[in-house]
Amino acid sequence: AARWAALGINFEAYGKDIADSVRVNDRVMREIFGLPPPSHVRYEMFLDKSGRKISKSAGNVFTPQVWLRYGSPQSLLLLMFKRITGAREISVTDIPRYMDEVDELEDVYFGRKAVSDKREEAKLKGLYRYCWLLKPPRAPSIHVPYNLLVYLVKVAPRGSETAFVVEKLKRYGYEVEGSLNELERRINYALNWVRDFAEIREARVEMGDKERRAVRELIKAIEGERDGEKLQNAVFETARKAGVPPRGFFKLLYRILLGAPQGPRLGPYMAAMGVENVAEALERALKAGRSG
Incomplete structure (x- = not known):
């Protein structure tokens, strides 16, 4: 309370674990200093992926400096501003997802991605502005999926x-x-990631029966192929034969291979990645879905 009074603090967020202390200090402000207490927003715990509270005593802390080794300041601010209610499990392995999500928000902000619900659009644009501390850039930056840069x-x-x-x-x-x-900054984040982590965690991708059959057929169709255009056509043909909308099938493959709903032209990327590596990634996605 003395700090609030001395510095003229009019807003301060607090964690739920010190709620009683905040109530006491609010009363001290009113009854001792004769001043209104700051406005407050209460936030809850950050937890690690095992559900434990992140704290120094538990030895599971990672600092903003660690985050900024692998991700942009905007991705860290998105973590902070996206949601402040409810306990949240976080890990350094979440950084690629937040990096890609900042790009998605930027697409909405600059009108490159349509949002039919105007209230939702306003919310997403506002979130993007806060990621830039209310000083957004005048034009969008280059967008490259984090997992693609890592690969x-x-x-x-x-x-x-x-x-x-x-x-x-x-x-x-x-x-x-x-x-x-901007691209060099992103490459440097990915380079730090590769130096510090042996493997990037692959996200589980939900698939229906048709999609699973199409993925199995694609594994067969691309075997031994090296030409990017032929691989591109193989994806179209596999989707058509399996009765899966090509657009949705491409999005599924992007999520499996890149962890994002879109990316570079898929055929040339698969050729560069190597069809053996592509097939292994698709097999892992099938097994992950089955084990769930």
């Missing part, structure tokens, strides 16, 4: 990662000119 960095020649990734993205159709500074 490209993994296979890049040591010491030449940035040049290798930039050249690959050009071949995939990304417009990198004018965005090199």
Whole structure:
């Protein structure tokens, strides 16, 4: 309360574990200092993936500095602003998802992604503005799925990662000119990730029976193929024969291979990734779905 009074604090968030202390200090402000207490917002615990409270005594703390080694300040602010009610399980492995989500918000903000519900659109645009501390950029940046950058960095020649990734993205159709500074920052995040973690966690992707059959057929169809255009056609043909909408099938494959609903042209990317690696990733996705 003395700090609030001395510094003229008029807003302070607090964790639910100190709610009683906040109530006492609010009363001290009113009855001792004769001043109104700050407005408050209560937030709950951050938990680790095992459900334990994140704390120094538990030895499971990771700091903002650690987050910023692998992700942008905007992704960290999204973590903070997206939801403040209810306990939340977080881990450094969430960073790729938050990085991609900032890009999705940017697409909404600049009108590149339509949202039919106007209230939802306003909420998402507001969230994006807060991720930039109410000073958003004037134009969107280059968007590359985090997992794609991680994969490209993994296979890049040591010491030449940035040049290798930039050249690959050009071949995939990304417009990198004018965005090199931002792209280099993103590549550096992915490079730190690859240096510090052996494997990126693959998210489980939900599939119906038709989708599962289509994925199995695609594994057979791409065997031994190296041509990007033929692989692109194989995806279309597999979806058509399986009775799965091609658009939805492509989105499913992007989620399996990149952890995002969209990305570079899929056929050339699969060729660069290697069909053996693609098949292994698809098999893992099928097994993960079955085990659930």
